[in-house]
Amino acid sequence: MIKIEDLAVTFRTDHGDVHAVKNVSIHVAEGEFYTLLGPSGCGKTTTLRCLAGLERPTAGRILLNGETVFDGARGITVPTHQRDIAMVFQSYAIWPHLTVFENVAFPLREMRPRVQDAEIKDRVARSLELVQLTGYDERPAPFLSGGQQQRLALARAICRESPVVLLDEPLSNLDAKLRAETRLELRSLVKRLGMTAVYVTHDQTEALTMADRVAVMNSGEIVQESPPREIYQKPISRFVASFIGQINFLEGEIKEKGVVDTPAGKLRYVDKDGPEPGTKVTVAIRPENLFPDTKGASQDANLLDGIVEEVIFLGGILECTVKTGSAQLTMQLHPAHGPEPGAGVTLRVQPDDVNILRK
Numbered sequence: 001m002i003k004i005e006d007l008a009v010t011f012r013t014d015h016g017d018v019h020a021v022k023n024v025s026i027h028v029a030e031g032e033f034y035t036l037l038g039p040s041g042c043g044k045t046t047t048l049r050c051l052a053g054l055e056r057p058t059a060g061r062i063l064l065n066g067e068t069v070f071d072g073a074r075g076i077t078v079p080t081h082q083r084d085i086a087m088v089f090q091s092y093a094i095w096p097h098l099t100v101f102e103n104v105a106f107p108l109r110e111m112r113p114r115v116q117d118a119e120i121k122d123r124v125a126r127s128l129e130l131v132q133l134t135g136y137d138e139r140p141a142p143f144l145s146g147g148q149q150q151r152l153a154l155a156r157a158i159c160r161e162s163p164v165v166l167l168d169e170p171l172s173n174l175d176a177k178l179r180a181e182t183r184l185e186l187r188s189l190v191k192r193l194g195m196t197a198v199y200v201t202h203d204q205t206e207a208l209t210m211a212d213r214v215a216v217m218n219s220g221e222i223v224q225e226s227p228p229r230e231i232y233q234k235p236i237s238r239f240v241a242s243f244i245g246q247i248n249f250l251e252g253e254i255k256e257k258g259v260v261d262t263p264a265g266k267l268r269y270v271d272k273d274g275p276e277p278g279t280k281v282t283v284a285i286r287p288e289n290l291f292p293d294t295k296g297a298s299q300d301a302n303l304l305d306g307i308v309e310e311v312i313f314l315g316g317i318l319e320c321t322v323k324t325g326s327a328q329l330t331m332q333l334h335p336a337h338g339p340e341p342g343a344g345v346t347l348r349v350q351p352d353d354v355n356i357l358r359k
Contacts, residue, residue, distance in 0.1 A: 001196045002028035002051070002164065007060035009046050009220075020046045021057070022220040028196060030163075033187060035199045037207040038217035039243070044200045045168055047217075051198065052087055052166055053080035064164060081110075086157035090169040092149050094141045101137040103152055104128065107160045127159040130189060147178045154186065158193065165190060167199045171206065179203075183210055204244050208232060216240050233286075238357050241284045248290075248329045250283040260356065264327040267302045269354035282357040287319070289353035290331040292339065293346040302354065304329075304347040308339045322347060 009021040021043040028034040036044035049055035062070040069078040104124045108115045131151035171179045187210045208228040215225040224240045235241035252262040258271040306324030318338035320331045
């Protein structure tokens with residue numbers, strides 16, 4: 001459905017060339033919800049704008065539904081209005097002088113060949129019903145709440161009935177509670193309509209909960225592309241591991257296949273074509289994968305003796321800092337089962353939860 005090959009974008013500045021996007025290649029299947037995730041300035045929005053035709057790439061190739069809309073080598077550039085896409089902007093781009101109905105109808109009135117008034121009325125009504133804004137037709141757009149304006153922007157994208165929808169951080173202006181409520185609603189709606197979505201965000205929770213696949217970007221490049229669970233559980237680099245969720249890092253050295261020596265002690269890990277003995281590595285362990293050891297626990301687990309230094313109550317979890325060896329590790333537990341500061345504890349972590357990073 002969407003294919004990007006070797007996309008490059010270079011901006012010229014007074015201080016020299018800036019390589020915003022560096023040879024990015026993406027293939028998004030029909031009906032897939034694909035997310036570009038990364039910090040500000042990583043190139044994710046620039047990539048999306050190139051896909052929309054709002055930014056002209058320096059090089060590369062872009063195909064939408066089998067049609068080439070940009071090819072730097074062949075000099076092909078299809079303008080935005082001729083690309084069969086819909087887009088939801090971070091600012092929503094709501095027309096303040098128009099009613100809800102006219103905001104949604106706007107792209108239909110601009111389409112060629114011209115859409116008949118009866119069909120416009122029908123399509124706008126269906127779109128407003130899908131986003132739960134039925135009855136708001138004549139309300140001035142500025143009189144809507146932030147969440148309602150977000151849904152209005154989505155309704156405008158839906159009514160065009162394009163197979164591809166591009167979303168540029170559409171939830172970033174909502175408060176935390178409304179954002180949590182809206183993200184699953186948005187994914188469900190896009191899936192129900194059978195649209196192919198490319199979603200840009202810097203919010204890891206949005207990426208993990210909404211995407212079928214996540215591409216993590218850094219400095220204009222895709223550094224890892226995987227399903228959300230794999231991105232979280234098996235990051236391939238320190239950057240990805242630290243950007244997605246909280247994590248413990250330990251510097252270590254491979255002593256033998258499947259065993260790494262760290263400041264916290266020796267840890268066994270699952271060796272799948274891992275580094276050779278003597279290799280310096282970084283060990284990554286998620287806080288929720290550390291547990292106080294109890295009798296009868298798995299005999300295969302790594303055990304580390306330590307002292308609880310600090311316990312912080314965070315509502316649904318307790319965050320415990322544990323000194324083990326010459327290292328400090330953070331452990332997350334249910335509030336009902338947390339130790340007290342100063343208590344001795346033996347930490348348990350399964351070998352499969354010990355990640356070896358070489359980048």
